[in-house]
Each structure stands twice: as C-alpha cells, then as structure tokens.
Amino acid sequence: MSKAGSLTNLQIFFLIIQTQVGFGILSLPNTLQSTSKGDGWISVIIAGIFIQIFLVVIWLLLRKFPRLxxxxxxxxxxxxxxxxxxxxxxxxxxxxxxxxxxxxxxxxIKEHLLINTPYWVIGLLMILTCTYLAVSDIRIIARFFGLISVLFLFLFGISFFSFLLPMDLHHVLPVGTSGIREILNGSLDSLLTILGFEVILFLYPLAAKKGSTFLKVISWANVFVTGLTAYFVILCIMIFSEPALKQIHYPVIYFLRPLHFQMVDRLDLLFISIWIVPLTASIIIYLYLASKSLTFIKGKPSKLIVANSLVVFTLFTIAKKDPASLKLYADYVEYLSYGVVFALPCMLLLLTYLFKKRGDS
Structure with missing residues (x-):
C-alpha cells in the first residue's frame, strides 16, 4: 500500500482516542465508589499503565505481520x-x-434530553447515522474522527466552569487510604471503561509509518485517554461527597447541573450534547471492524456493514425489552473483552515465538 493511501500518525491518534472515550467515563466515578473511593484516580492511572504494557504486546505481534x-x-x-x-x-x-x-x-439520551421519545426511535436514529458513516473508507472515517476531536477542547472548556463550585480536597486525601487491594480492584473497573484501543489491531497495515513510530503514536493516545479519564474522576471526587457519588449514576454529567448563568443555563445538557459525538464514533468503528472480522464472507463491505447494523439494532431491541437482562448483557460483554482483547493477542504472540511464525517484512 502506498504512503499516499495510508493513515497518518495524527489520524491513527484520533481513531484510537475517539474509540476509547465513550459512555464509561460518565459513570466511572460512581463505579469506583464500591472499591477505591477517593483513590479512584490512582486506579485509572494503574489501568493506563497496564494498557500501555499491553499495547507493547500487541505491537510486538503486529510488527511480525506488517502487511496483514x-x-x-x-x-x-x-x-x-x-x-x-x-x-x-x-x-x-x-x-x-x-x-x-x-x-x-x-x-x-432518554434520561437527560429526550424524556418522552421512545427508546427504539433514539436507537434507530443513532444506528442509521452510524451506518451512513461506517460504510465509508477507513481514511474518511479517520478524517471525520480528527474533525470531531476538536470537541474535546469544548468539553475541557465547559468542565473548567466546575471550579466555580465548592470543592473539598479532603475527599482525595490522604492518598492511599483505600488500600492496595481496593485500588487494584478499581483499576479493573477502569480498564473496562477505557477499552477501545483494540482498534489498533486493524490499523497497523494501513499506517504510513510503522515500527517504533507506530508504538509512540498509540502510546500518546493512551496517555491522553488515561489523563482525560483521571481528570474527570478526580474532579467528581472533589465536588461530590462519597454518599452522593454512590447515588448519582452519571456524576460527570451532574457536576455541571448546579451552575447557572444569566445568558447560559443547563451546562450539563450542553455537555451531554457534545459527548454524544464520541459515543457515535465508538459505534461507527465497531460496525466497521465487525465487517472486517468475517474474512470468509464474500461481498461488498457496505452490504456487510448494513447487515451488521441490523444485527446490532435487533440485539438492542431485544435487550431493551427486559431491563433485568441488561446486567447479564454487560457481563457477557465484559467476559468477551477479556478473551478477545487481552487473552487472544497474548496467545497469538506466544504461538509466533513457539512456531517461529511471521509475515513478510
């Protein structure tokens, strides 16, 4: 593949961060209250370090097969x-x-913005939008992700208004009071929140610059996502008390609700409206990667993506009918994540060393 048709370092960086930043960050401060509590930000950093180690493992596997x-x-x-x-x-x-x-x-969206709109209408509009973008070439998707990454600046800018609220530094002090065991348990929750880095498994053959340059790009993307997650976690911990964080399911949304200005009101709704875009990006790239996973199915990629969208919407409709099944569905996704994202690449790398397999350099 020619360099002119390949993904630049910046495009790969945006692809990774847009896939990783999703809904999990919004509820992570609430989730961490059952484990690391005020040390939740430490759990996020530990999770980021673990992911960085794993990125090296994936990179070692991919560089053995640079064209595949x-x-x-x-x-x-x-x-x-x-x-x-x-x-x-x-x-x-x-x-x-x-x-x-x-x-x-x-x-x-149903809870905070479109209260009277049926779930299936919101889901249908979302999946139609994502399908329209997912049928595009990966380079077009990468350009779109780069364009919407500017919204992170708006998210940071809006979050700075939270410093006008009362904050208590004692909620995070003294550091380490939760204990090493609870902090490590919290890092497992944080690990699942910032999943999405598995997109790099499909990007290496398209990268304009491979080798150590590719590793630096994905490492900086991990640093950005880890820092963004830790920033919002520690912000929520300092604003809310421990009992409040246990009650509020989406603290990252609610910390802006008390702010009122003469010309701008309900900053939390503005924050949600901007955060919708990264959620859209995650669905787009997962639909695209699903179409690349079934190599034994022949056909136009656009048709495969449309078929994948129908499957996704069907699963969404079935799961939404039974609220009790949502927890079970989340557990299945968690187990699949451990197997596909972590265990499988490690096993493949081990087999390449055992059987001395590698692709053309």
Missing amino acids: TYTEIIISILGKYLGSFINSIVFIYFITTASFVLLQFTSI
Whole structure:
C-alpha cells in the first residue's frame, strides 16, 4: 500500500482516542465508589499503565505481520478452520459491544434530553447515522474522527466552569487510604471503561509509518485517554461527597447541573450534547471492524456493514425489552473483552515465538 493511501500518525491518534472515550467515563466515578473511593484516580492511572504494557504486546505481534490485518494474522497462525472460528468470536465481540454502547447511549439520551421519545426511535436514529458513516473508507472515517476531536477542547472548556463550585480536597486525601487491594480492584473497573484501543489491531497495515513510530503514536493516545479519564474522576471526587457519588449514576454529567448563568443555563445538557459525538464514533468503528472480522464472507463491505447494523439494532431491541437482562448483557460483554482483547493477542504472540511464525517484512 502506498504512503499516499495510508493513515497518518495524527489520524491513527484520533481513531484510537475517539474509540476509547465513550459512555464509561460518565459513570466511572460512581463505579469506583464500591472499591477505591477517593483513590479512584490512582486506579485509572494503574489501568493506563497496564494498557500501555499491553499495547507493547500487541505491537510486538503486529510488527511480525506488517502487511496483514488482524483477522489474516489469526488465520496465518491458527490455520483456516480454527482461525475462521476465532474470527467469528471476534466478530461477535464487536457486534455485542456496538449494541451495548447503543443501549447505554439511548439510556443517557432518554434520561437527560429526550424524556418522552421512545427508546427504539433514539436507537434507530443513532444506528442509521452510524451506518451512513461506517460504510465509508477507513481514511474518511479517520478524517471525520480528527474533525470531531476538536470537541474535546469544548468539553475541557465547559468542565473548567466546575471550579466555580465548592470543592473539598479532603475527599482525595490522604492518598492511599483505600488500600492496595481496593485500588487494584478499581483499576479493573477502569480498564473496562477505557477499552477501545483494540482498534489498533486493524490499523497497523494501513499506517504510513510503522515500527517504533507506530508504538509512540498509540502510546500518546493512551496517555491522553488515561489523563482525560483521571481528570474527570478526580474532579467528581472533589465536588461530590462519597454518599452522593454512590447515588448519582452519571456524576460527570451532574457536576455541571448546579451552575447557572444569566445568558447560559443547563451546562450539563450542553455537555451531554457534545459527548454524544464520541459515543457515535465508538459505534461507527465497531460496525466497521465487525465487517472486517468475517474474512470468509464474500461481498461488498457496505452490504456487510448494513447487515451488521441490523444485527446490532435487533440485539438492542431485544435487550431493551427486559431491563433485568441488561446486567447479564454487560457481563457477557465484559467476559468477551477479556478473551478477545487481552487473552487472544497474548496467545497469538506466544504461538509466533513457539512456531517461529511471521509475515513478510
């Protein structure tokens, strides 16, 4: 692939951060109250360090097969039949994750913005928008992600108004009072929140600059997402008391609600409206990657993406009918994440060393 048709470092950076930044950050301060409490920001940093170590593992695997996509690497190492079966599991992971993000998206929009609108209408509008963008080439998607990344500046700017609220530094002091065990447990919750870095498994063959340059780009993307997550976690901890954080499901939204200005009111609604875009980006890239996972299915990529969208919307509709199944659905997504995102690349890298497999350099 020519350099002119490849993804630049900046485009890869934006692809990663837009995929990682999702709905999980909005509820993470609430989730961490059951484990690390005021040391939640430490748990986020530990999770970021763990992801950085794992990024190196993925990079070591990808540089052995610089011209192959992740699904092609799996078939190259495991063979046609076992590789196709594993790719099917990877496909299920992307589809279920996209559906889970859609479920959380509609819940947030329904609760805070469109109270009287049915869930299926919100979900349908969202999936139609994401499908329209996902059928595009990956370079077009990367340009779109780069364009909407400017919104992070607005998010930071809006969050700075929270410094007008009363803050208590004692909520995070003394550091380490939760204990090492609880902090590590909190890091597991944080780890699942900032998933999305698995997109790099499909980006390496498209990168204009590979090798150590690619590793630096994905590392800086991880630093950005980890820092953004830790910033909002520590902000919520200092604003809300521990009992309040346990009651508020989306603290990152609610910390702006008490602010009122003469010309601008309800900054929390403005904040949500901007945060919708990263949620859209996550669904777009998962739909796109799902279409790249089933290598044994022949057909136009656009048709595969449309079919994937129908599957995602069907799963969304089924899960939304039974609120009790949402927790079970979240557990399935969590288990698939551990297997597909963490265990599988480690196993593949180990097999490349055992059987001395590698692609063309």
